[in-house]
Amino acid sequence: MKGLRLTIARQTVSSILDTLGDDDFFNIIAYNQEIHYVEPCLNGTLVRADRTNKDHFREHLDKLFAKGIGLLGDALTEAFTILNDFNQTGRGSVCSQAIMLVTDGATEMYDDVFEKYNWPERKVRIFPYLIGRESAFADNLKWMACANKGYFSQISTLADVQENVMRYLHVMSRPKVIDHEHDTVWTEAYVDSAVSLNDKAGPSLMTTVAMPVFSTKNETNQGILLGVVGTDIPLQELMKLIPKHMLGIHGYVFAITNNGYILTHPDLRPLYQEGQKRRKPNYSSVDLSEVEWEDKDDILRNAMVNRRTGTFSMEVMKTVDRGVSMQIKVAYCFSHRGLALAP
Secondary structure (H helix, E strand, O other): OOOHHHHHHHHHHHHHHHOOOOOOEEOOEEEOOOEEEOOHHHOOOOEEOOHHHHHHHHHHHOOOOOOOOOOHHHHHHHHHHHHHHHHHOOOOOOOOEEEEEEEOOOOOOOHHHHHHHOOOOOOEEEEEEEEOOOOOOHHHHHHHHHHOOOOOEEEOOHHHHHHHHHHHHHHHHHHHHHHOOOOOEEOOOEEEOOOOOOOOOOOEEEEEEEEEEEOOOOOOOOOOEEEEEEEEEEHHHHHOOOOHHHOOOOOEEEEEOOOOEEEEOOOOOOEOOOOOOOEOOOHHHOEHHHOOOOOOOOHHHHHHHOOOOEEEEEEEEEEEEOOEEEEEEEEEEEOOOOEEEEO
């Protein structure tokens, strides 16, 4: 896999990463005569597909080069082992699982590997992407996809990458269509420079709520994902729902996403300086533990992520008057909607 085929392979992997979000977990394995991870520090595990991790892996993709013959059987074995170990520990999304196979050919069907790790349940879908115009090995890869509830694609040019990568989403979404599962997603907070509720305040923080749109026609039992519908909501509008009468003198309200990222918090400062437009890097993925640092055991954070309702108290240091800090005991009341009151 050299020259243009290697370039197409890199772009294919990068496009697959673009389809993943903060609720997904991944890793990238390169293989020739031996198996090696694209990021050596993350052997044998999966990492969250947030923006930082995806950008980091893309940098390592540029360092890949072709050498020798690829031992695909060993690579498949390693991938199945990671997915099995990761889900058995209860980590990750414990949801759909897939192996995206980007290759320029497969000389065997590797049915012994699938029989050992994936049959008969076939919990892991296989999506082979054949790179190049040659079709000598297409039959083997098509069999892998069909035998493991996946989808086969052949990518011959860079212009074909995006369209072929997106096809796997329709396959993965079919169970949700059939079961009528319409998950609602709230994004992390982001700065929309084009929207400002107050000209003097500068760019305002927004969040987007979205959900999938499926075909309701009965002529097919496979299910069709038509697209996504969503709307942008200024966080100031969400804050209007807060019962301010429940807050004390030094009380404040904050909200987080299902991944623990801050939607709104008094200590969240996305800009380098008030009134300026220069944003801090990764301002949209600030974890609650980075600002509520007194919650050393993540009791509050984990309770909110797991959508529990209740109260929790801990001692914190707060500036109360003219820069004077004192230790006070703060009670937190949290709900399943991810909003927390700190009276």
